[in-house]
Amino acid sequence: MTELDESRAKPQTDDVDEDIYAENGSIRSDFLAMVGAAIADRDLLFLRQNVASLHESELGDLLESILPDQRLALVKLLGNDFDLTALTEVDEAIRLEIVDQMPNEQIAAAIGELDSDDAVYILEDLDQEDREEILAQLPFTERVRLRRALDYPESSAGRRMQTEFVAVPPFWTVGQTIDYMRDEEDLPESFTQIFVIDPTFKLLGIVDLDRILRTKRQVKIETIMRETNYPIPADMDQEEAAQLFEQYDLLSAAVVDENGRLVGILTIDDVVDVIQEEAEEDIMRLGGVGDEELSDTIPETSRSRVPWLLVNLLTALLAASVISLFEATIEQIVALAVLMPIVAGMGGNAGSQTMTVTVRALATRNLDIYNAWRVVRREAGVGLLNGIIFGILIGIAAGLWFQDVNIGGIIAAAMLINMMAAALAGIMIPLLLDKVGADPAVASAVFVTTVTDVTGFFSFLGLATWWFAIS
């Protein structure tokens, strides 16, 4: 995901100016300069032609690349030509900054134009008061729909769903259905399936559009509809819903309430965002970072990172207290102080390798009770093998460095012990955390490092103390 310098797909048009991105994936600087100038000159013609016409995600990228003052000025200048959907593509901080400055009337007018899922995405971050004021200005049905979606818990399928869909009764023919779609003005902007429902909105089945197109006009919908094996309860967590999409290669899925009534649809493009977010979350948690965004301020960022560092400080103090048990030995043989971080550090690295594999395997459900035991044995084997390899390497290096066979032997043994401890901690700790319902991505690293630090210092200094005492 990091090769930024490859060329992007160029839109195939004669007008080369249409691609606003430079080779490295960021917005072209000459385009940014032109937009900046147009904002300063209040050049509405340029802005309408070249900015309002951008795809929502391009407009989002543009908003993220210009200065805060320019952002607000741009939104004001574009007025009703500003596509609010672009706000679903920017950092939360930038979204709030823009929305806070827009009059509620303008937001209400713009919200009315959006798909319900985008509208909910923007409304859910607003404070209660503003949200109510905006909702109050919407037409009744719209308001009811949005309120219903907002009533579902955060990160649920109900929050992410779109309430616009095409639904027909089972006794219609293909011909009737096609005629209905030709005549009806108020269809969703785009769709790939239609839903079959009974008069109470209970979901009966789904028909993909290609199935309709392949079927003769006189055929009844109920004969070509397929059962919906995976209706998604509105209160299901979005992450779980995403897993269903992935497993069954769904393009869209029906969202139903507790009575099996169709309340909305979830589409793959929203799910792609969820999958990205969830992978993101795991990466951030493994790195000891919370829910931070690039636009957070220094105090916000500091605050979000302090808890993790505090926990680490405590484990570091624990490791230090292990060292202090052996102060007398270190005083006699200072070489031990020089070498001890190597044993602890290598254990930490080996442990984090095993932990990374384990946490990912748990997250992608590749690791379960059926293969856990096999994987534990494999990791123990890898720990033993790598422990022998690096024990020999560091034993020779340390022995030569300090011209002392004893030190070489002691560090080799300690390395082997700590690599084994690292392997076992790296797999058992995430498994146990998962078993007790904790998130292995968040907490594993602390525990694994504690084990490898403590074992590393204790085995090395302990072995040395014992060996030099008896020899």
Next chain:
Amino acid sequence: MTELDESRAKPQTDDVDEDIYAENGSIRSDFLAMVGAAIADRDLLFLRQNVASLHESELGDLLESILPDQRLALVKLLGNDFDLTALTEVDEAIRLEIVDQMPNEQIAAAIGELDSDDAVYILEDLDQEDREEILAQLPFTERVRLRRALDYPESSAGRRMQTEFVAVPPFWTVGQTIDYMRDEEDLPESFTQIFVIDPTFKLLGIVDLDRILRTKRQVKIETIMRETNYPIPADMDQEEAAQLFEQYDLLSAAVVDENGRLVGILTIDDVVDVIQEEAEEDIMRLGGVGDEELSDTIPETSRSRVPWLLVNLLTALLAASVISLFEATIEQIVALAVLMPIVAGMGGNAGSQTMTVTVRALATRNLDIYNAWRVVRREAGVGLLNGIIFGILIGIAAGLWFQDVNIGGIIAAAMLINMMAAALAGIMIPLLLDKVGADPAVASAVFVTTVTDVTGFFSFLGLATWWFAIS
């Protein structure tokens, strides 16, 4: 992604036996037992009814959950009822294990039934000889198509594309197009768009199926087709293609050769897999693990992890050599040996926080030359702030522990220095690696840890040596 113990969506059918998954997301043990017994008893009826009928991804999960012997027996028993697509859902090692045991004739017969993208997915891992033997047994057009896809580089859009698609000329009417789809037997299994091409297969535009359904029969296709802004060159990297899908919320996209001729389509379900794989790759690289799979053997796993550990051993030796500069000081004040890992370790943790954020921001293109400077300043600010906080904390703790104000002051100063160094290394190193075209996810951690270890030991021991020398 790690809450395994939540209930999955239950298919809404009366037959409760239809859900093969237990609450925790793994396959129900009673189902596994039944399948095991059926394999042992060669109970073809049970296997056809309950296993052959599974969704490909469920069959894949089942294959991963049973024993290797059972796998081969199951595939043999099912014979032509075995859906080869399931092999696209399992670990590479399991896929090869099964394919190696199947006669090439059986594979060829089964490959003929697959979508071309699934066929390529299975063929690309086979050795040259087997692949040629299988291809030779396929019908001519099929063979040509698959060979063409296999000619594109690994991980390119051309490899992942499906060569089955619906294409019509621009002068057809909507009515003609619908009639064609009703009569034509040889359409792809499912599709959401049709492509408009000229006689040389040059891509002219795209029509979504809902657009066709909403339009009157007599309207010409060329009037409702839209320009394809994002045709994907067949040799484009799959990761880049995935980014286009994400940015523009595409469901499918045309893949074109170097002359702009339509050669295939890329669909969102393949792209979802790519997005998952890429996020996976970043997590694994940050954790110092390569391309390993859970089914790898102990020697394979060990071999893939040794290089990373070796690099870390060298940096650990470098850090140790910094400590050895101050052996004389440590000999006099052993407390320094006890406390020094705290300074180095906290720096490492703070550095990895900053690094994680930076690597992810680079991967998702949220970090570029426009905001890099702002983010660098932010990280420096966070480093300063957290350095002050943890400098004070550890200063007090260490001062009380060793009853020595000097030691408290020295460790506080060293902590501040190292936290600042960690912040700067955490952001500058990934940025520089990205700039020179290296993958920041792979190499950042080593360099950042080297900086924080060396700075941590040097600042703490150096300050102590200087202070006790002058006081």
